[in-house]
Amino acid sequence: MARLMTIKNLFSLFLIVWFAYGVWEARNYAFLAKIFPFYISLVLLVFAVISIVIEVRRIVDRADDLHDAASGSDLSVDWDMPMTVVWRRFGTYVGIILGVYVFIYLIGYPLTMSLFILLFYRLIAKAKWVAALVAGCAGFGFLALASHLLGMDWPEGLLALPWPLG
């Protein structure tokens, strides 16, 4: 519990650092470029400090739930598993996406994404090989079609492959 409180407070601290940097960086800008970011970040800095004081006081009073209920305008989070699992899985999926990026860099976008869909179906969704193959091909087909019809582009890899492979 206590550790997760820290992660939450770390995020609030990150905001304070961000806004403080905003003020610091803006102080030297030309007047017309300065007025907006300087005063906005100054006001935000004050609010962020007030906000973290409220947070810390709640922890001291032990009145705080692990998560704040989301405000009415956003979806609220409701986990039915321990937060450590949530964080571990979050890390895993971000890692997977980073891995995908590396492969895009190496072999280009269409091939990477088709393989990604195929492997994701096979390994994470536990689909049959046939379904995984069909899904991979469908992804590839969608990319070829969209780039052809809508004139969209994708990142090329180090390995220069002929269209629509790379």
Place this chain on the structure above:
Amino acid sequence: MEAFYQSLNVVLNPSHLMLLVGGVVLGLCVGILPGLGGIVGMTILLPVIYGMDPHNAFALLIGMVAVIPTSDTFPSVMMGIPGSSASQATIMDGYPLARKGEAARALGSAFTASLIGGLIGATVLTLIIPIARPLVLAFGSPELFMLAVLGMSMVGVLSGNQPIKGIIGAGIGLMLGAIGDAPAVTEYRYTFGIDYLMDGVSLVIVGLGLFAFPEIIDLLIKGRPISETAELGKGWLDGVKDTIRHKFIVLRCSIIGVVIGFIPGLGGSVVDWIAYGHIIQTSKDRENFGKGDIRGVIAPESANNAKEGGGLIPTFLFGIPGSGSMAVFLGGLLILGIQPGPSMVTENVDLLYTAIWSLALANIIGAGLALVLSKPITKLTVVPFSYLAPFMILIITFACYQATYSWGDLIALLLVGILGWLMKQFGWPRPAALIGFVLAGNLEQYLFISVQRYGLDWLTRPGVLIMVVIIVASLSASIVYQKKLKTAGQSAVEDIAKK
């Protein structure tokens, strides 16, 4: 009036109709996916509309945004997961109804209510244009600046139990929006010397990063099939009849929807809870709310469709979005080269009417398709999310790469995505951030024009003073009545939970 009928011709032209239906079908699909609402749907369309004729682009965008409050009812009723933030309140009674085997009745009444609500929204929008015209033309930069500030303060007021988080949330958006070249002079801000950031971060990346990425990750983490059953049960007609029987609830909640959608800032995002709270407070027999009272479905569903009509008013006429999806719509207008504001009621009035007709038509087509296709659509909800996720990752990475065709797009998507996920976990409202991001450019422009043109005198203009009074009044009212406001819906909900 002539423009009004001329626009009907434009709307009924086949290519326009096809795009409208395309938008509607896309909207139905996006609404069904849990958590993904109008914001994500419109953001994905932004790269597509580059260079399109504005009338056609409107068909696509409005077709989509009009039906999302209709189709997002599916996940809310079938799975108890909100299809988007606009249908969170529908879960309260829609999900219990589905568990009693009356999903069809809940959906039937929801679609009928959505349809009527959407049409009322479009009608009000039509009526308000001639009335708002002189007001719009009287607004100069200082007034527009203050209106944007009012919008931002409403974000705080409507952010429920923690107004300060709403304001900082909007601030996060403003700070993201300030990255890149300054509008008035040659100065690159907050770029860390990275070339990619010199043009600023694109709306596509902020929209998908803040909203699509966290939802995909969260659903993957949960890792279960979206819905356990695809049983609809019976009672379609009963649902339609329920809505007709409660026509005054539909009417009242639609008006609530329009009025709240009209409030610049965050109105549109909380409208479902306000309508739900209203219906509980005004009903004598409340013991069934939360256990499957059909009125608890009708109220939020009529309000959340009506709000799109209301939300288009400040978006078009003042360039201040009324909700998260309207913020993206505003971004779309700018991509099409349309500057919202006074020109909308003078030279671009035909576009305005095209939007209204499209909105009305999309609501009719959307409700019709949702009714007819509900069986296959419901089958979609039992598809495990891990089958959809890789395709959604494909679509968002592909769409965001269209922003500048550079690696920076993909990296920025991941970073903004992580920021969005953390914001969601820790209860910092993301719609507020999106509105802040979209408004940042305008806000700054209005500010420096005001300062340049009037010095400090702009602060004493009557319009500005009136707006200051409204801002101070609404902020202090929200502090005084904070508990009441926050809990328009939630306190009633808590009461139910206690029982």
